[in-house]
Amino acid sequence: MTRTKTVVLAGASGFIGTYLRVRFEQDGWTVRTIGRRATKDSAESADWNGDGAITRVLDGANLLVNLAGRSVNCRYNARNKAAILGSRVATTSALGRALAACQEPPSCWLNASTGTIYRHAEDRPQRESDGDLGSGFSVDVARAWEAALEAADTPRTRKVALRIAIVLGPGGGALRPFATLARLGLGGHMGNGDQKFSWIHVEDLYRAVRFLHLRTDxxxxxxxxxxxxxxxxxxMRLVRRAYGARFGIPTPAWLLRLGARLIRTETELVLKSRWVQPQKLLDAGFIYRQPELGRALLSIAKR
Ligand SMILES: NC(=O)c1ccc[n+]([C@@H]2O[C@H](COP(=O)([O-])OP(=O)(O)OC[C@H]3O[C@@H](n4cnc5c(N)ncnc54)[C@H](OP(=O)(O)O)[C@@H]3O)[C@@H](O)[C@H]2O)c1
Known part of the structure; x- marks a missing residue:
């Protein structure tokens, strides 16, 4: 008889965590959770207030996936900045301490990071081996997040920092504002329209998590x-097509900045040129289920 595998999801209540949880359970895994509140709906669960409980949830599991972090969809004022940074570094460090105390730690720890760690790139793709890290608040957060992972002393647990591009999938996430703009007839290009858009379908993110768990190299x-x-x-052309918008008025950068202030967010999501090349996954032979943006958008819009 094969033993059921167990994954611990930290930050499981969000857009990605909700999807991963459903998929792991569909595939027969037991899901344990760590979050701001311990919940009764998973086999075992802990909150962040106490390394002992976190250690108990981690002990004996096969895989840890950490997605915890305050949403970046807000204005970057001092208070929000501190929460965005602190929530990522503190949770990663807590997991590191708890893993070190485990009798039987998971063999693999996949910690969220972000493709935003790379610079604004319109000239060449950014690979893991020779991409240039950028500068500014979001990059500082990503660096500190990865540094906390790096600093964790977990000799029995392999660590991977997931530099995740913008995740598209049913049920919201980063696609929602684009789809809303398209429906309002405002789905033209943004800024000068030349900035690159790196993305991944949430199903391929799940599949990459499963793939990386097995690839011990x-x-x-x-x-x-x-x-x-x-x-x-x-x-934007593909978003308009997916959501049946026949035209889309372009939005200049100044108007985006004004609009972002009004809806209390930042323009980085749409104006930064992200060109994230998944070299390690490609070299390892990872196969995408949704490799093309046009088809991915059509499949999401249909739901
Ligand atoms: N979505 C994307 O396009 C994308 C792209 C690149 C990187 N990422 C990163 O991937 C992770 C998951 O993304 P997501 O889209 O699923 O985010 P999300 O929907 O905002 O969910 C993040 C989860 O983190 C936990 N959390 C929120 N505030 C927290 C705080 N102050 N302290 C500790 N935990 C907190 C919550 O889980 P609990 O309620 O269980 O505590 C929340 O559900 C995030 O760290 C994000 O930065 C996302």
Whole structure:
């Protein structure tokens, strides 16, 4: 008889965590959770207030996936910045301490990071081996997040930093504002429209998690993105097609900045040129289920 595998999801209540949880359970895994509140709906669960409880949830599990972090969809004022940074570094460090205390720690720890760690790139793709890290608040957060993972002393647990591109999938996430704009007739290109858009379908993110769990030869930063990177102009054309918008008025950068202030968010999501090349996944032979943006958007819009 094969023993059921167990995954611990930290930050499981969000957009990605909810999807991963359903998929792991469909595939017969037991899911344990760590979050701001311990819940009764998973086999075992802990909150962040106490390393002992976290250790108990981790002990004997096969895999840890950490997604915890305060949402970045807000204005970057001092209070929000501190929460965005602190929530990522503190949770990662707590997991490191708890793993070190486990009798039987999971053999693999996949910690979220972000493709935003790379610079604004319109000239060449950014691979794990020779990509240039950028500068500014979001990059500082990503660096500190990965540094906390790196600093964790877990000799029996392989560590991977998932440099995740913008995740598309049913039920919200980053696609929602684009789809809303398209429906309002405002789905034209944004800024000069030349900025690159790196993305991944949430099902391929799940599959990459499963793949990386098995690939014991892979550790360190891994770019989790589709190889089909497009310019914003093309992205918006495909969004309009998927959501049946016949035209889309372009939005200049100044108007985006004004709009972002009004809806209390930042323009980085749409104006930064992200060109994240998933070299390690490609070299390892990872096969995408949704490799093309146009088809991925159509399948999401249909649901
Ligand atoms: N979605 C994307 O396109 C994308 C791209 C690149 C990287 N990422 C990263 O991947 C992770 C998951 O993304 P997501 O889209 O699923 O985010 P999300 O929907 O905002 O969920 C993040 C989860 O983190 C936990 N959390 C929220 N505030 C927290 C705080 N102050 N302290 C500790 N935990 C907190 C919550 O889980 P509990 O309620 O269980 O505590 C929440 O559900 C995030 O760290 C994000 O930065 C996402």
């Amino acid at each position: 892979i550790s360190g930063p891994v770019n989790v993105a589709s190889p089909d990177v497009v310019e914003n102009r093309e992205l």
